[in-house]
Amino acid sequence: MNGLAAAAVLLGLVVVATAAGLVWRARTGRARRMTGGRTIAASDVGADAFGTGATLLQFSTEFCAPCRSTARVLGEIGSTxxxxxxxxxxxxxxxxxxxxxxxxxxxxxxxxxxxxxVHARIGGAVRADEVRSALDDLLGRDRVRTD
Structure with a gap:
């Protein structure tokens, strides 16, 4: 393979990898609405209780950095x-x-x-506005209060 062909292959790989990264970035943290989904009981996951209106159920691992920021965002939304x-x-x-x-x-x-x-599923670090929008839809509110 000559130098020009090698450069073209390399450029093609960079373009494909960049496109894949942009697609992944656009999808992560977005709420996907679920219909006809499963029902989860608090006892199914070892929780004491779920919320009376809604529950933000986060699955994490010990060494996951985005999990900590997600926990902060969800904790704040849950407490307010x-x-x-x-x-x-x-x-x-x-x-x-x-x-x-x-x-x-x-x-x-x-x-x-x-x-x-389950009304929505979010993969990756959450975006607060996405969570609030999902809660708005679920709770039938115009806007979830943040005060």
Whole structure:
């Protein structure tokens, strides 16, 4: 292979890798609405209780850096929104849950209604506006209060 062909192959690889990275970046942290999804009980994941209005169920691992920032965002939203609780499950302690719920990356967050039905799934570090939007849809509010 001559130098020009090698450069063309290298350039092609860079373009494909860049495109894949941009697609991944655009999708991570976004809430995907779920319909006809499963129902999760607090006892299924070893939690004491879920929220009376909604639950932000976060699956994390011990050494996951984005999990810590996600926990802060979800904790703040849960503490400032009536009826919403944040529950964090460490998959290091419960690896069985990863297969059971199809968790392929951490953090992964489920937005559950009061009955435990999954209404949205967020892969990667959450975006606060995405979480609030999912809660708005779920709770039938114009805007989730942040005060």
């Amino acid at each position: 929104t009536d009826g919403v609780e944040h529950v964090e499950i460490d998959l290091t302690d419960r690896p069985d849950l990863a297969g059971r719920f199809g968790i392929l990356q951490t953090p992964t967050t489920f937005v559950l209604d009061a009955a435990g039905a």
